[in-house]
Amino acid sequence: MDELIDIVTKNGKPTGQSALKSEIHNNGLYHNTAHIWFYTNQGQILLAQRAASKAIYPLLWDVSVAGHIDAGESIENGAIREIKEEIGLQIKPTDLQKIGVFECFQNYPNGIKDYEFHHTYITPLTVSISTLKPQLEEVEALKLVTISQFKSLLENSKANGHFVASNKDYYVLVLNQISEKIL
Numbered sequence: 123m124d125e126l127i128d129i130v131t132k133n134g135k136p137t138g139q140s141a142l143k144s145e146i147h148n149n150g151l152y153h154n155t156a157h158i159w160f161y162t163n164q165g166q167i168l169l170a171q172r173a174a175s176k177a178i179y180p181l182l183w184d185v186s187v188a189g190h191i192d193a194g195e196s197i198e199n200g201a202i203r204e205i206k207e208e209i210g211l212q213i214k215p216t217d218l219q220k221i222g223v224f225e226c227f228q229n230y231p232n233g234i235k236d237y238e239f240h241h242t243y244i245t246p247l248t249v250s251i252s253t254l255k256p257q258l259e260e261v262e263a264l265k266l267v268t269i270s271q272f273k274s275l276l277e278n279s280k281a282n283g284h285f286v287a288s289n290k291d292y293y294v295l296v297l298n299q300i301s302e303k304i305l
Contacts, residue, residue, distance in 0.1 A: 126193040127153050134223065134239045140193040150235030154191040156201035157240045158181070159216070160247035161300045165219055166266040173262045178230055179286050181262060183275075185296075186247075188240075189260075197241045210255030218243040221299045224292055226282065240292070244300055269301055 128138045130152045146153050160168040168186040172179055189204035191197055198215055205211050224240045256264055266273070276293055279285040285293060 125192050128193045147234045152237045155238045157242040158187040159244045160186040162247050164305050171256045171262040183284050208257045209262050217245045
């Protein structure tokens with residue numbers, strides 16, 4: 123879907139302009155996304171496998187839920203909308219704990235220039251994974267991994283083809299934040 127997205131400056135400030143997602147990715151325009159990492163009280167992290175049809179990193183495992191913020195939408199409302207769309211879960215704004223905004227500026231071989239600010243949240247997963255409903259266009263599969271499994275997969279990410287290897291530092295930061303919550 124080619125949604126309308128607000129453009130921000132290279133410092134993440136609103137420009138007051140919007141463009142279609144395809145234009146943003148073709149021209150390397152800065153924009154906002156929401157990343158939401160779910161964790162359980164048992165020390166597990168929810169991972170989503172990117173759909174096979176994705177233009178970037180198909181079938182790799184990544185953040186529980188992620189998506190672009192629509193034009194005129196607040197980051198928080200975009201996060202809540204993406205959660206509902208991608209895994210069928212309704213949460214409250216108070217369930218979200220923001221852990222930071224992370225720059226991810228990358229050019230891909232397929233021509234996509236993706237200059238995103240990841241507004242990143244962690245939140246408890248209080249329902250069984252079996253009740254989640256993955257959005258087929260976005261999510262191939264969901265799974266829960268323990269913190270030790272996450273660390274092991276991450277340590278070998280360049281060789282195992284599991285995670286997006288270039289995001290390792292970001293994953294470590296998220297893992298540390300989640301670890302503080304559950305340990």
